[in-house]
Amino acid sequence: MSENVLIFEGDAARVAALVACAERAGFSSEVAGTDDKALERVRERLLEFSLMILGPGLSVAGVSALLEGLRQEPDAPPALALVEEEHPETTTELMRAGASEVLPMSAGDTAICAAIRRVDDVAHVQSDLSRIKGHSAAAIRLDDLRGAGDDMDRAVALGERAARMQMHVLLEGELGVGKRLMARAIHAGSDRAARPFIEVDCARIAGNDAEAVLFDRRQGLYWQARGGSLFLNEIEVLPPGAQVRIATLMEEPDRTAREIFHDNKPEVRLLASASRDMLALVKAGAFREDLFYRLNICPIWLPPLRRRREDIAGLARGLMRAFALETGRRIESLSQDAVDLLGRYDWPGNLFELEREMLRAVLLADERELAPRHFPRVQALAGLPEPQAARPRVAAKRMRTPERRAPARKGGGALVEGMPTTTLTGEGGGVSVGIPALTERGEVRSLEEVEADMIRLALGRYRGSMTEAARRLGIGRSTLYRKIREFGLDSRGGSR
Structure with missing residues (x-):
């Protein structure tokens, strides 16, 4: 195993x-x-x-x-x-x-x-989702976030006003509803669009480290965001000391900035998000009241996906097209039965969960149309019988072609004259590659050497996609990561 x-x-x-x-x-x-x-x-x-x-x-x-x-x-x-x-x-x-x-x-x-x-x-699609979202998030616009329902239109209208007026913003809503995207869109729609957008995941900076991460005189994220926007994601878990610093920067920006940054005064716009009831946290003494009210000048609430069922089909099709384009998969449509299935599910993970399911379906489908069977997890959670299908993690088919001879090359582990190449057959037809079994001296190469060559080939062929390379090699992503480290490779298959 x-x-x-x-x-x-x-x-x-x-x-x-x-x-x-x-x-x-x-x-x-x-x-x-x-x-x-x-x-x-x-x-x-x-x-x-x-x-x-x-x-x-x-x-x-x-x-x-x-x-x-x-x-x-x-x-x-x-x-x-x-x-x-x-x-x-x-x-x-x-x-x-x-x-x-x-x-x-x-x-x-x-x-x-x-x-x-x-x-x-x-697990096989998670890092690819982060990579793809990272490519597309920078270009997000407020218009891209509009939906068919009143709740989302109201949120976008407030976002447009906030972008024009340069006010601090507090984005509220459940986990996964798109608060990051809204923050980026507000920044992109403002006159700070050409300046830095720095995101801080407050859940990942703990204790005394938070103040150093944020307010170091030259390396802190607040300093790096000067002239642009600082997005404090999940601000409700920000440590108390950092809350005090931010509150005083908002209350007395000139004096506090001089104390922290000496002669320099970085001008920064604050955007924050919260997944919990901030007013309840304030009343319980778990969050600073003055900071809450300074951020709450422009509160924007984003609805959960279960309250946007009329938007699910459009969102799913848009994600399908974007992921198919990014991954090079030939997926062209979403069946009506699949649309009905996605519309029946409550999506407790909201947009994040929908993105994950759409990317998984795009990566693992062999057909050009996505059907309910490509969403087995949604079927199971929606109370429908799970389709019986083979696991998608199948290695690429291999066949020996003795009639095709590879030229000799110099160097350890090179191809030798008369040695058959290995042909990998898959999407787009067979591609002849030289993965030698013998050294120039006719000795059998070690399994480790051959395995490293196969990993180099897979990473190069699938443009560094860990998910697709692991799937085609018939191993798990964690195994692939471990072998990349062991063999000293990078994510494109080259040696470090």
Whole structure:
């Protein structure tokens, strides 16, 4: 087995059942337990795991706390949360906390095995989603965010006003509703568009480090945003010391800026987002009242996707076209049955979840039209039977062509005269490549050398896409990352 599942569970019977499910799905397992130190014991090794299973032994509160702790870890694998009993409120809470999927333990081994495979597919597309979103986000406009419903139109209208008037903005709404995109669009629609847009993920800067990250005299993010916009994402978790600095900068900008930056006064516009009820946090003493009211001059609330059902078809088609163009996949349409399926689902992860599902479907579909079977996770969560389909992680077909001879090359591990090349057949026809089996002296090359050549080939052919390279090689993304490090390669297949 080439991939590991990390299981957080303390009950011996449940552990045995989950290990067996993981094995059926094609994974080996490691058990971390459920005690307070379980996460700390494996935090440095998260990249080794393809996914996590959070068992019922953690409790709903325990799962939420663990997922919250993982939000600061960029390499954290996706999580399957298993609960004692299924409740819509619990599912929504855990998916908002970061679970990729939520399933009752009573669903049985077959359902859990299928869920493990679905969550693993999420891991295979996650970094590609970040890469593609990074390419497109810089060009986002406020008009691009309009929808058919009043709630989103109202939010866009407020965003346009905020962009013109240069006021500070507080964006509110559930996780995944598009607050980042709105912040970028407001910046792009203002006269600061040519200046820096600096994003700070407040959940990833903790304790005393936050003030240094933000307010270092020359390297701090506040200084880097001078003349432009500083976006404080999830400002509700910003440490108190940093809250004080920002509040005083807004209240007495000249004096405070001189104290921090000496003779220089960086002029910065603040955009902030929050996923929790900020007024309730203020009343509970968990967030500074003065900072809240200074940011709340222009509050913009973004509706969840379940309140924008009339927009889902258009959003899905737009994402399908964008992802197909970016990945080079020939996907042309979305069937009406697929549109109906997507419209029935509640999307607790909002736009982020829809983006992930559309990219997964685009990457893994062999047909030119996306149908309900290309959304097995949505079908399962919407209560529909999951289609029976082969797992998409299939290696490219290989065939030997003895009649085709490769020329000799000089150097270790080169092709030798009379040696057959290997032809990879796939989309676009066969491509002849030389992956030699023997050295110039006729000795068999090591498996490690041949494997490194295959990884170089896959990364080059699929333009550095880890998802597609891993899929074609028939291995998991975490395995591919590990081998790239072991062989000293970069993401394009070259040597470091």
